[in-house]
Amino acid sequence: MNILLLNIVQIIITETHLIRNNKMNLKMKHKIVFLQAALRNSHFIKRVLSLRDGGFDIKVYGFERDNENANFFPKDISVEIIGYMTNGKNYLSRLSTLQQGLNKVFIENPDAIFYATTFDIGFFCWKANRPYIYEISDFVYVNFPVILHPIFRFFDRILVKKSKATVLTSEGFHQYLFKRNNIAPNILFLPNKLNKQVENIKRESLQTENEKSLNFSFIGLYRYPNTILRFARIIGEYFPYYTFHFWGNGELKNEIQALTYKYPNIIEHGPFKNPDDLPTIYAKTDLVIACYDTSTINERIAEPNKLYEALFFCKPIIVSKHTYLAEKVELLQCGYAIDPFNDEAIVTFIKQISKEKLKAISQHISRIDSKLLIDDPKQLYHAIQNYFASDTVLHKF
Known part of the structure; x- marks a missing residue:
């Protein structure tokens, strides 16, 4: 009996130690794949750099666009161009280009969590049953006929609900989507503040x-x-x-x-x-x-x-x-x-x-x-770490 108890205690100590170490090393062991519709968007470049500085393993996939600006990722960020999109392109044609590019990314990164920077990217992550973080910095569908808005807003609420975390850059976006004051625990408000540089x-x-x-x-x-x-x-x-x-x-x-x-x-x-x-x-x-x-x-x-x-x-x-x-x-x-x-x-x-x-x-x-x-991404760090921690514990036991 004493030997059995001793073994149980040793197992508990060992598992506790492993879980603690896992939590400490989660940022380095788990990959975040950024999916960008426009690679040179300064807001999302800032978001990528803030997560890199937090110790996360980052890979960026995205599309080149017309009328790009002078913003580029630093050389230590892995960036892969998966397509080219013309501004003003028919939305359905854009979706086809987007889906083709994303399917390739999903296959190449089976164990990653994805960072969706637009509604359509979030939709394809959800449809492919991939874990994702969703950031809303605007609503592309408000430019469509008004009769379609309720349909897109319905799916947008689903994307928020199914996300591991949703980042809103304005409290006004929450008011538009949900029309209520109570805020789901996976929603974070991170206004588009300045780069810490x-x-x-x-x-x-x-x-x-x-x-x-x-x-x-x-x-x-x-x-x-x-x-x-x-x-x-x-x-x-x-x-x-x-x-x-x-x-x-x-x-x-x-x-x-x-x-x-x-x-x-x-x-x-x-x-x-x-x-x-x-x-x-x-x-x-x-x-x-x-x-x-x-x-x-x-x-x-x-x-x-x-x-x-x-x-x-x-x-x-x-x-x-x-x-x-x-x-x-x-x-x-x-x-x-x-x-x-x-x-x-x-x-x-x-x-x-x-x-x-x-x-x-x-x-x-x-x-x-x-x-x-100045941008402070600590809330986002915690949300990602919590996802990885729960994911690690579930897989372990």
Whole structure:
């Protein structure tokens, strides 16, 4: 009997030790496969790097796209291109290309957990019965006919429920999907904050030496002809002593270049690398233009990275009225919400801009703790570790 008890105790001690070691080494032993519809998306590059820095084994598969920016993965990240997608391509054709590429990835990585960065990628992970983490940074299907929205939203809720963890970059996304306050335990809110590479950059409040000049900047993917281009045109036409800067790339590049030919105070700088070029860009910026076209749901409920960039670099931000972003700007007192569809409203707003008011807003922003503005993926680390831990224990016994 004593020998039996001794053996049982030894087994318990051994198993406890093994489980403890497994938990300590889970990050290194289990692979996370990132699946990206656009390989140079700076948001997901940041997400990959944060997980790599957390000690996880990362492999990236993705598609090259038109109008790509200057962002690239560092050489120590394994990246494989599995296809090419043309922007504006028929959605059904895109799904066929996507499924072909993903089937290859699933076969090559039988024991991985997959990180789905879009609805359609999440759908194929679920359909293939693969474990996945799902990140929602927008809703692609809101651009489809309204009659289809309930169907896609139904499946989106399934994808969230079946995921090992779902990352939402805006609380507005949860309100849109679920219409209720109680939050499932597998849902994480991780707004699109800055890459930790910027954490040692000195933050400085706005200094405007020339009282007759202001630099307005749109920074990112060139979109929104009804709002952003409208704002730029009004600066060019009515305020020649101000300057409007475009930093980025996109389908509207030709239209923007046409504005630069017509108005000498509109400047197009082209693609940039995020976060490396952000200090230079924001040093040449007095106001951040983020008044997006609110005719679609995404722009009304998103919490874009421009908010956190503007806050970190202490620059007032201009956004569209009646949006979740406008609520955040009002709460933080970090800028203005305007009607970006109305020429007269834009002109009136620009005329009332006060340099002293801008400086006061900038100084107020500078007092916000920078740690609150930089990406902190600890919640995501814990969710992945918990999945791997439960998976290891279940397989062991």
